[in-house]
Amino acid sequence: MTVTIIGLGLIGGSLALSLRQHGLAQHLIGVESSAAHARRALELGLVDEIEPDLAAAVRRADLVVVAVPVDAMVAVLPPVLDLIGPRQVVIDVGSTKQALLAAVAGHSRRGRFVAVHPMAGTEHSGPEAAVSGLFEGKTVVLCDAEHSDADAVLTVERLFQALPMRLLYLNGADHDVHTAYVSHISHITSFALALTVLEKEKEEQRIFDLASGGFESTVRLAKSAPATWVPIFRQNRLNVLDVLDEHLHQLQHLRELLASEDYDGLAEQIRQANHIRKILP
Amino acid sequence: MTVTIIGLGLIGGSLALSLRQHGLAQHLIGVESSAAHARRALELGLVDEIEPDLAAAVRRADLVVVAVPVDAMVAVLPPVLDLIGPRQVVIDVGSTKQALLAAVAGHSRRGRFVAVHPMAGTEHSGPEAAVSGLFEGKTVVLCDAEHSDADAVLTVERLFQALPMRLLYLNGADHDVHTAYVSHISHITSFALALTVLEKEKEEQRIFDLASGGFESTVRLAKSAPATWVPIFRQNRLNVLDVLDEHLHQLQHLRELLASEDYDGLAEQIRQANHIRKILP
Secondary structure, eight states: OEEEEEOOSHHHHHHHHHHHHTTOOSEEEEEOSOHHHHHHHHHTTSOSEEOSOHHHHHHTOSEEEEOSOHHHHHHHHHHHHHHOOTTOEEEEOOSOOHHHHHHHTTOTTGGGEEEEEEOOOOSOOSGGGOOTTSSTTOEEEEESGGGSOHHHHHHHHHHHHTTTOEEEEEOHHHHHHHHIIIIIHHHHHHHHHHHHHHHHOOOHHHHHHHOOHHHHHHHGGGGSOHHHHHHHHHHTHHHHHHHHHHHHHHHHHHHHHHHTTOHHHHHHHHHHHHTHHHHOO | OEEEEEOOSHHHHHHHHHHHHTTOOSEEEEEOSOHHHHHHHHHTTSOSEEOSOHHHHHHTOSEEEEOSOHHHHHHHHHHHHHHOOTTOEEEEOOSOOHHHHHHHTTOTTGGGEEEEEEOOOOSOOSGGGOOTTTTTTOEEEEESGGGSOHHHHHHHHHHHHTTTOEEEEEOHHHHHHHHIIIIIHHHHHHHHHHHHHHHHOOOHHHHHHHOOHHHHHHHGGGGSOHHHHHHHHHHTHHHHHHHHHHHHHHHHHHHHHHHTTOHHHHHHHHHHHTTHHHHOO
8 A cells, every 4th residue: 555654754764664564555655744854755765755745644644643842833733634645544653642632633534544653762863773673572552443444444553563552442531631740750860960960070081981781771762853842741641740740759769768868668669669670570 | 810700790791701802811710699590691601710709709710800890899809809819800890989998998909909990881781781892892981091000901991892892091080079970860861861751751662662772771770779879879979960951951951941932942952962072963
């Protein structure tokens, strides 16, 4: 089939590579607002062509993937749906869902849209960040699938199962709560950790010299782009604040145990934290 | 040469593998207080023999590596130094240095001891956690090297350069400050993040289903053992509290920006955090 991908960054570009690699897309059309990114995406072979006219790009596609930051998504998806015929399918790949689902609720073509969140990514962005195999073995969440036409859901299920990905079904509200826990808060802590070390450690060479794998692992997400993450935090603000408050509470508890030299209490908290090993072996 | 390694866990075991692999140790003697760990270390071929008598194990070695948790280190190193002859060399591999250096200051064999911290590790522990190549390309810190005999320092330098590792020289106080920034705080935030998610996300299956690489990366260190980390936090308490207070401040600042919907301010903080990319590309 012909797939149009709007937004050729990390996720859109990686999905292009995966669809091609698995023979799921015979022709790939890219729509990209940055001329530099559009040129680079062509050079990298992410898409076969760049179509400057959004309407033409949508009209020619069997499947349209909207892969722009979540603030742009809310603006782009309704006019894309306006252009969609009764046999075409549109998906998003955004990290937040409630605002987007609200933006298309009641749209006459709502049934042709399937809200999708592939749980995969890296700290990099732009077409250069596209990597094949990014989605392999990961989970893809379908949100409020009962509001999409059955044939559209089936098309999307088959596509992502072929990558292969595990399918998970959540409503939009639950999706945004859970992703605050297992994705968004990690980015907040990583940004704060980078700011902490950059503030305290004025000798940058020392950071480079001493940074071990553990530090790099916890600070890696701090390289993520504000253009991607500020809109996510904005759309999921209440959930992120809720989890962030719990995280501050846990950090303050660890701080009190250390300040008061309650080492048995500290060991007990670490043993509790170790339970994550049972869930993520 | 013959190397005696006291403590056959992640670091002691991995060092045994590296020394053997690079032909730096012809015979490896292990001393291990856990009978199960001793047996497993032999099965895994980490050492050639287990010597139950510490004095005999020390006497037979050209180099003695003390690789026990840092609380045990302070207790074990002075009696080991008591046994050391004028041509033998002793190193530790601990994550904190000031308490240890204080414990051996003024010891008649102080010159035979070189304080060493290879900046490498994983979240796993015990002999099973030993991996070859753990130290390759990483930094090793030599602390207060001017208090060690020149020939002992030279032996240690040649040994770690052969792995190969980059040598860095710090005094003990600076070492403990810098490692609080680039290693110890990462463990605190990771423990707190695991506690946060385990507290908020009661459906463990959801964590497993949704956890992406980013979450796993920030929470990985939360699998680390309390027996290793409580003594490190205890010995480096004031530095860790200092960095933790800065981290709490940064998190609270991000929280305030999000709560007050100051998205420009939030983007600016993320851009600042992105500077870590220049230091850790």
